[in-house]
Amino acid sequence: MLAATAVSQSATDPLAGLVLGDVPPPERRPGWSTVRVVSSSLNMHDLWTLRGVGHPPERLPVVLGCDAAGYDEDGNEVLVHPVIADADAGMGDETLDPGRALLSEQHDGAFAELLSVPTRNLIPKPSWLSFDEAACLPVAWGTAYRMLFTQARITAGDRVLVQGVGGGVASAAIKLALAAGAVVYATSRSEEKRAEALAWGVRAAVPSGERLPERVDVVIETVGEATWSHSLKSLRPGGTVVIAGATSGTNPPADLGRIFYLQQRVLGSTGCTRSELVALLKLMDATGLRPVIDRTLPLTEIHQGFQLMLDGRLTGKLVIHPSGSQPSGAPR
Structure with a gap:
């Protein structure tokens, strides 16, 4: 074969x-x-x-x-x-x-x-x-589902930043967060991809590293070194960064002072369980999400x-x- x-x-x-x-x-x-x-x-x-x-x-x-x-x-x-x-x-x-x-x-x-x-x-x-x-769905959307709902436990009205519009996990996270009623921000180096994110319904799509209109409750991070500092600076005190990948590198500056002083949480996330994948299907059925x-x-x-x-x-x-x-x- x-x-x-x-x-x-x-x-x-x-x-x-x-x-x-x-x-x-x-x-x-x-x-x-x-x-x-x-x-x-x-x-x-x-x-x-x-x-x-x-x-x-x-x-x-x-x-x-x-x-x-x-x-x-x-x-x-x-x-x-x-x-x-x-x-x-x-x-x-x-x-x-x-x-x-x-x-x-x-x-x-x-x-x-x-x-x-x-x-x-x-x-x-x-x-x-x-x-x-x-x-x-299984890898990209399952990963995004676990990041948002199991790890970050987002609810309607939460402010969510998704770093990097183009990737499969990032695009899934944007769609899922919007379906959950979150206010979503996105970043990309590409003007075309930022326009695409705006068409999906994000509140703002800014060039990578640019300051957001407000600090967010949750950051969905899959880029790594290139966006890590921006992720922490964009996060409110007590907020959560969920990381499931590092396409630009795995050794960003830790910025430990910011993390402990602002009591920010950093959570790792890998893949999804079978039950989470089934739950994702139920969410898509209910919302028409694709x-x-x-x-x-x-x-x-x-x-x-x-x-x-x-x-x-x-x-x-x-x-x-x-x-x-x-x-x-x-x-x-």
Whole structure:
């Protein structure tokens, strides 16, 4: 079967290690199910693997792709919860299992025609959600949901800053916070992306690093070094920064004096639980919320998709079709 596989890693030329070619189909194993993948989507995690960040080279080669929607062995439409873990080992939260693994870390991922995952990780795809939309949700939207509602516990009227409009998590966080009744601010270096955020309903979209009209209750941070100082300065006393990524670097100045003097809270967040992904679907059903899809590409053009991500030219998610054909599904 056709698959996109990471065979080597390079910090400066990550796409050199991405190979498109035939691989054996997954073997059947007890407690696992095979999914025929209709749609998948790109995530920064895929690029980190190719760069050698957080992924040891001895785990190569590995099929990339953390998100999937398709058909299970009985022909049911499903989406895949991407965290492979033992909820009991995480005290009821599989993201806290020390042995947890995101799809494509210890097991082959979703940039292939067939995917093998624990049966527990399959979630029925609602009929009102297309395959492309479903494939956008597990990593980016699940991460944003946990950041906002589990970690920050936002409520209607809260002021929320989302750093960096273009990324999948950031665009999801904006949409979800607005749906919850929050007042949302956003930042981006791109005037085009700031205009897009304004069209979604944010109160203001400012250039990265520019002062906000008011201090906020919550900052959603996935950029890291480049925006960290601005995040803390934008936060009210007693406010909360939730961080789930650091695309610009992981070693920002700590600014400990500001944090302790203003009693600011800094919370880490990783992925989402299966129950949080189900709760996200319920929220989307109730509000009519849908993911932002920048474009779709066949698996044969995945190098082009990665280059668009590297160049920062995406707003929302890029969907990959492993079969190369446009899937059927619920209308948008």
